[in-house]
Structures are given as C-alpha cells and as structure tokens.
Amino acid sequence: MAKGVATLMDTVFLLLISGVASAILFYSAANYGKTLEQQSSALLLDYYARQAVRVMSTATILRPGCDTPDYLLAYLKEKAYFGGLADRDTLETIGGVMSEIMLPLRSAYDYAVAIRVGSSDDSNVYLFAWYREYTGGGFEEKDACYVVNQSSYMGWLAEFRSPTYSYSVPVRFRVKGDPDYYVVGRLQMIIWPAGAGFPDPGGTDLCN
Incomplete structure (x- = not known):
C-alpha cells in the first residue's frame, strides 16, 4: 500500500x-x-516616420490664396525668414500634405511636425500637431501650433506616456538681414498612438 x-x-x-x-x-x-x-511595429513606424520626412522635403503645394505651385520646404523657409511660420495658413498647408502622407495610419496614430530654426538650445521650435482628445463624449480631432525653445520641446517629447516614433533631417534656413548667412535647423516628424494624449508644450496655441 x-x-x-x-x-x-x-x-x-x-x-x-x-x-x-x-x-x-x-x-x-x-x-x-x-x-x-x-x-x-516599432521598426515599421520608425521607417514610416523616416519616409514621411523625405516626402515632406520634396512635396509640392499650392500656396494659400493663389494657384502657384511651390515646394513645401521652400514655402516653410520663406515663412521662417519673415518670422511668420506659426499661423493658421502654415498649419493648414502642412496639414494638407500630412493628411495624405498619414492616410494609411491616420485612424490609429496621431502626429506632429516640428521645425527647428537654428541649432542652439534657445532656438525656436515651431510645433504643428494633429491629435485626438477625449472630451467625455468621445474623441475629438484637434490641431494646434506652438512656438517653444529647444529645451521646452525636448521636455514635451519626454512627457509622452506612450511610445513615440520620429525622424528628422537637417534644413538650412536663411537669416533675415543677411542673405549670405544660414542657420542649420531640423525638420522632424513625430508619430504616437491615437488618443494617447497630447502633452502641453507650454506657451500659447497660436492657431486657435
């Protein structure tokens, strides 16, 4: 037993x-x-952000208020030169290009474009964003544009609670008053999961 x-x-x-x-x-x-x-998924989104910036660099647009075609990058450089980059026209012009670029991912991801004019910590960063915000009755589509310095911009990126995927390329901007002098800035694309939140970058939304 x-x-x-x-x-x-x-x-x-x-x-x-x-x-x-x-x-x-x-x-x-x-x-x-x-x-x-x-x-x-991370590799795919990193690759997508990389290609999105490249498409932006060569995309053509119709300038607001006229039928004259031009390169998006030339338009942005001109706006930066005259100090009027952060406005509703720029937001809508970039947004028109980005809505086409993001079409395959737009239902699942929010996105932003950052344009840094200069390379120092106090250089201006023009931030344009398209995102969804929960309002209690569901998610509402929002857009916004801000001007912050480089340090504030890096702090904004660090505030995200969800993964972000981004890529940037260098861009030369001409300085007003000295046509022979350029500063090197960057054009950056940022993607993150839809509805994951949009941290406050500080300052005032200049487009709403």
Whole structure:
C-alpha cells in the first residue's frame, strides 16, 4: 500500500513539474511573440516616420490664396525668414500634405511636425500637431501650433506616456538681414498612438 502511494505521489509530482514547465514554456513563447510583434511595429513606424520626412522635403503645394505651385520646404523657409511660420495658413498647408502622407495610419496614430530654426538650445521650435482628445463624449480631432525653445520641446517629447516614433533631417534656413548667412535647423516628424494624449508644450496655441 505504502509503495503504491509512493508511486502515485511520484506520478503526481512528475505531472506537476511537467505542468509548470509547460506553463513556463507557453508564457515564454507568448511573450516572445508579443515582443517580436512590438519590435516589428516599432521598426515599421520608425521607417514610416523616416519616409514621411523625405516626402515632406520634396512635396509640392499650392500656396494659400493663389494657384502657384511651390515646394513645401521652400514655402516653410520663406515663412521662417519673415518670422511668420506659426499661423493658421502654415498649419493648414502642412496639414494638407500630412493628411495624405498619414492616410494609411491616420485612424490609429496621431502626429506632429516640428521645425527647428537654428541649432542652439534657445532656438525656436515651431510645433504643428494633429491629435485626438477625449472630451467625455468621445474623441475629438484637434490641431494646434506652438512656438517653444529647444529645451521646452525636448521636455514635451519626454512627457509622452506612450511610445513615440520620429525622424528628422537637417534644413538650412536663411537669416533675415543677411542673405549670405544660414542657420542649420531640423525638420522632424513625430508619430504616437491615437488618443494617447497630447502633452502641453507650454506657451500659447497660436492657431486657435
């Protein structure tokens, strides 16, 4: 009898070990698949942001109020030169290009474009954003534009609670009053999950 009980206990113990091992393997496999999916998604969004900036760099537009075609980047450089980059016309012009670029992802991701004029910490960063905000009755589409310095902009990026995906390229801006002098800035695209929130970059929304 004692021998039979011992054999039964050995069997139960073996089954217990097998069950725990199976659970660990299943958990590891599930987590591996989840991690792989997250990594693949991150790579895709990083690549998408990279391509979006490149498309922006070569995109053509119709200037507001006229039918004259021009490069988006030339239009932005001209606006920056005259100090009027952060306004509703610029927001809508960039937004028209971005809505086409983001069409495959627009239902799932919010996005912003940052234009830094200069390379120092106190250089102006013009931030244009298109995002969804929860208002109690559902999500409402919003847009906004701000002017902040580089330090505030980096702080804004750090405030996101969800992953952000971005890419930037250098851009030369001409300085008013000295046509032979340029400053090197950057054009950056930022993507994040829709409805995840839009941190306050500080200052005033100049487009609303």
